[in-house]
Amino acid sequence: MGDLDRCFSIDDLRRRARQRLPRAVFDYIDGAADDEQTLGRNVSSFDRWQLVPEVLRDVSEINTAVDVQGARISMPFLLSPTGMSRLFHHEGERAVGAAAAAADTTYSLSSVSSVSIEDLAAVCSGPKWFQIYVWKDRGLVREFIERCRAAEYQALCLTVDVAVTGNRERDYRNGLTIPMEFRPGLLFDFASCPYWWWHKITTPKVTFANVVGKAPAAGDDLTSLFDYIHAQFDRSVTWDDAEEMIHQWGGKFLIKGILSAADAVRAVEAGATGIVVSNHGGRQLDSVPAPVDVLPEIVDAVAGRAEVILDGGVRRGTDVLKALALGATACMAGRPYLFGLAAGGQPGVARALEILRSEIERDMALLGVQRVRDLGARHLRQVD
Numbered sequence: 001m002g003d004l005d006r007c008f009s010i011d012d013l014r015r016r017a018r019q020r021l022p023r024a025v026f027d028y029i030d031g032a033a034d035d036e037q038t039l040g041r042n043v044s045s046f047d048r049w050q051l052v053p054e055v056l057r058d059v060s061e062i063n064t065a066v067d068v069q070g071a072r073i074s075m076p077f078l079l080s081p082t083g084m085s086r087l088f089h090h091e092g093e094r095a096v097g098a099a100a101a102a103a104d105t106t107y108s109l110s111s112v113s114s115v116s117i118e119d120l121a122a123v124c125s126g127p128k129w130f131q132i133y134v135w136k137d138r139g140l141v142r143e144f145i146e147r148c149r150a151a152e153y154q155a156l157c158l159t160v161d162v163a164v165t166g167n168r169e170r171d172y173r174n175g176l177t178i179p180m181e182f183r184p185g186l187l188f189d190f191a192s193c194p195y196w197w198w199h200k201i202t203t204p205k206v207t208f209a210n211v212v213g214k215a216p217a218a219g220d221d222l223t224s225l226f227d228y229i230h231a232q233f234d235r236s237v238t239w240d241d242a243e244e245m246i247h248q249w250g251g252k253f254l255i256k257g258i259l260s261a262a263d264a265v266r267a268v269e270a271g272a273t274g275i276v277v278s279n280h281g282g283r284q285l286d287s288v289p290a291p292v293d294v295l296p297e298i299v300d301a302v303a304g305r306a307e308v309i310l311d312g313g314v315r316r317g318t319d320v321l322k323a324l325a326l327g328a329t330a331c332m333a334g335r336p337y338l339f340g341l342a343a344g345g346q347p348g349v350a351r352a353l354e355i356l357r358s359e360i361e362r363d364m365a366l367l368g369v370q371r372v373r374d375l376g377a378r379h380l381r382q383v384d
């Protein structure tokens, strides 16, 4: 495992990722939209809650397992969809899927992944979801659905907070755009990370693996595929489209990007079996609430009719326990495992999952809780 042994927290993995990646690539993971207020609040809002331990409880056996969308997973923590992961480490989504399966938890592949639906399924034997959009070409969307069915994905997760792409200024400043602006500064940045650069030039090119061959007139280079995908985003998508997709899939279906009780209720009425309370890690609309701030009202409004999953800002086991005590079924996270991936490929992702798992387990013991379902409002105190 090498220097991953010296990473004891998600923040340590973040520092390691920063050392190993070109600045522009690190910023692509780490950055968010506009002034990044939401990104900061996603993390800091957990501090508005304190944990209240119950002492002298038998905690000799701690069980962190939970049931999420019909699958039992070993911990209340799942891996959020993140696109283009081969940019961060040449093994990309394969490494993430294999590490998630080994840790016995769920990974959601992104629509804009750099490993295809089928190739991910070949290495990820555990529960897996596919993150989908309602794209303009509804035939392509139907094709994705059938590919997921054939590759035995357990659930679809419809992302609804990307009517347009968020304003990520770090990427513009760094020139990390498609097509890339090969300024001297960017080339120097890449060259300063020889391990990363070597793998970039000696392994297959990073591409949008799920749509290769879909734009025959334009070609399969990264820029053409990016333009093709960019043109697929449809600003006219409504709840009717979501309902139609839920009907087409006919199985477990989550809606990701919900931040209000009213939308959560609408998602339940549309037939969603899961609500992912999320602001896309602060990468879309800035100045929106942190998921943990709206979680209680959404849990109340959903009233057990669907599972509620918190996504965004989780960096510690204590964050996960707070979300569970507020009524979430489980948490999801993106950057924590991406920092692990950049820090050391599959072992790095495994390290991120192990850090969070051991924190959750230790913190449950310190809180006086044996099983996840025993967590409740009595374990929380709100700080003004």
Ligand SMILES: Cc1cc2nc3c(=O)[nH]c(=O)nc-3n(C[C@H](O)[C@H](O)[C@H](O)COP(=O)(O)O)c2cc1C
Pocket: 028, 029, 030, 042, 080, 081, 082, 083, 110, 111, 112, 131, 159, 256, 278, 279, 280, 281, 282, 283, 311, 312, 313, 314, 332, 333, 334, 335, 336, 338
């Ligand atoms: C580099 C990166 C790429 C992402 N790509 C996607 C994506 O393709 N689809 C999606 O629904 N969410 C995407 N997200 C958002 C994550 O699924 C998740 O909502 C977010 O990372 C949660 O915040 P956290 O990073 O604080 O855990 C991405 C996030 C990051 C950091």
